[in-house]
C-alpha cells in the first residue's frame with residue numbers, strides 16, 4: 384500500500400467525490416441486503432396464513448404488497464449504484480487525467496539525453512498502461528472493496544440475528560473463495576502480461592513491415608517476413624488459448640465454494656428447522672444472502688490483485704516523476720533580448736552514453752548578424768555544436784556565451800524561444816501544412832504563415848495540393864517529399880523570427896534552383912540575424928562572413944571564402960569539386 388501513498392494527494396483533491404462515493408456504496412449495500420428480511424418474512428407469513436386456512440383473497444394482497452416493496456428496494460439499490468459510479472468511477476477518471484498530464488509534463492521537462500537512453504515503448508507504457516492500472520485502484524478497487532465491506536457487514540448481521548452457528552458454518556467456505564480468486568487472478572495477470580508483450584511484438588513487426596514495405600519488396604523478402612510474422616502469431620495464439628483455459632476456472636471455482644455454503648445452509652438449516660430453532664423463511668433469507676455475498680467476497684481476491692498491480696505501476700510512475708532533468712534554468716535566470724553575439728570559449732563535449740568526444744577545445748566568435756557556414760565531413764561535430772547552443776546538452780568543458788553571458792545563466796525557455804533551429808531530421812506532426820508552419824509561432828497570423836511558406840519556396844507546392852494549406856501531411860509528414868519536408872521545417876523556423884538562426888542541413892534534399900530561390904528569399908530576412916548554416920554543400924550564392932571547417936570536433940580551417948581558397952585546403956578542394 385505504501386507504494387500507492389503518492390495517490391493520496393488525489394484523494395484529498397477529490398475528497399467530496401470520494402466521501403459521497405463511499406456513502407452511496409454503503410447505502411446501496413444496505414438496500415441490497417434488505418430484501419432478505421422481506422423474503423424470509425413473507426414466506427413464513429404465507430405459510431402461517433395457509434396453515435390457518437386463510438383464503439387466496441387474503442393471502443394475495445400481502446404477497447403483492449411485498450413484491451412491490453421488493454421492487455422499490457431494487458430500484459433504490461439501482462439508483463445508489465448509479466450514484467456510486469457517478470462519484471467513484473468519475474473520480475478515478477479525473478485522477479487518470481491528472482496523472483497523464485503530470486507524466487506528459489515530465490516528458491517535456493526531461494532532456495534529449497533521457498530520450499536517447501530510453502525506449503519509446505517503455506515510455507508509452509507509463510502514460511497508458513501504468514496509469515490505467517492505477518485507475519483500477521482509484522476507481523473499481525475502492526468501489527468493490529467498500530461494496531464488499533458494506534454487504535458483508537449488513538449481510539452477516541442479518542444472518543447472525545437468525546442463528547449464530549448456522550452463520551459460522553455458512554461463512555466458512557467464503558475466505559477460501561476469496562483466496563482462490565486471488566490466485567486465479569494472479570495467474571491470469573501473469574499470462575496476460577506475456578500475451579501483451581507478444582501482441583506488442585506482433586504490432587511492431589506489422590508496423591515495421593508497413594513502413595519498410597518498399598525495402599521488403601525490393602529485396603524480395605515477403606516470404607521471410609511472412610514466416611517471421613507467422614511464428615510470432617502462432618506463439619500469440621497458443622498463449623491466448625492457454626489463458627482462456629485459466630479463465631474458464633474462474634466461475635466454476637466461485638460456484639464450487641458458493642455451492643458448499645448453500646449445502647451447509649440446507650443441511651444444517653434443515654436440521655435446525657426440524658428442531659424448531661429457525662423457520663423455512665430463515666433458510667430462504669440465508670440462501671438469498673449467500674447469493675448476494677458471492678460477488679463481493681470473490682471481489683476481495685480481485686481487489687487484492689488489482690491493488691498489487693496498481694502499486695507496481697505507481698512505483699514505476701513515481702520513479703519516472705522523481706527524475707530531475709539534468710538541464711534546467713538556474714535560480715534568478717537571465718531573461719534578455721538577444722543581439723546575436725555568440726562565443727564558444729574553449730568548449731569540449733563528450734556524449735555521456737558512448738564516451739565519444741564530439742567537440743574538443745573549440746573556440747569561435749561570431750558577431751551579431753554574421754552569416755557563418757559550418758562544414759566538415761560526417762561525424763565531425765557540426766550538429767553537436769548546434770545542440771550546445773540550444774542547451775540540448777551542456778558542454779563538458781568551456782562555455783558558450785550569448786551576448787557575453789554564459790548560456791547556463793539564461794532562462795532555458797527564453798533562450799530557446801530566441802533561437803530558430805531546423806534540425807537535420809525534418810520532423811513534421813500529422814497535422815495540416817498550415818498548423819505545422821504555425822507551430823513556430825503560437826500567435827502567427829495567416830499572412831505570416833503564408834509569408835514563411837513563400838520564403839521557403841513552398842507556395843507552388845501548396846497550391847498544387849487539393850486542400851492547399853489544409854492538407855494533412857500524414858504521420859511524420861509521409862505525404863511530402865524529402866525536399867518539401869525540409870522546406871516546411873525551414874518555414875517553421877522562419878516564422879519564429881528569432882535573432883539567432885541555426886540551419887542544420889536544411890536544404891540537402893532540394894534541387895539547386897530551389898536552393899537558389901530560397902537563399903535569395905532569405906537574404907533580406909537574415910540581414911540582422913546571426914545565422915549558422917551547417918552544410919555539406921557550399922551555398923555559392925551566399926557570401927559568408929566566416930566559414931568554419933570542422934574536423935574531429937575541432938576547427939581545421941577558418942576564414943572567409945577568399946582566405947580559404949588561398950589556403951588551398953579542404954574547403955578549396957570541396958569548392959572546386961562542387962563547382963566543377
Ligand SMILES: Nc1ncnc2c1ncn2[C@@H]1O[C@H](COP(=O)(O)OP(=O)(O)OP(=O)(O)O)[C@@H](O)[C@H]1O
Pocket residue numbers: 499734735736737739740741759760761762763764765766767768807
Ligand atoms: N546522441 C548521441 N550519442 C552518442 N554519440 C553521438 C550522438 N550524436 C552524435 N554522436 C557522435 O558524435 C560525433 C559527432 O556527431 P555530429 O552529429 O555532431 O556530427 P555531424 O558533423 O553533424 O555529422 P553529420 O554531417 O553526419 O550530420 C559522431 O561521432 C557521432 O557518432
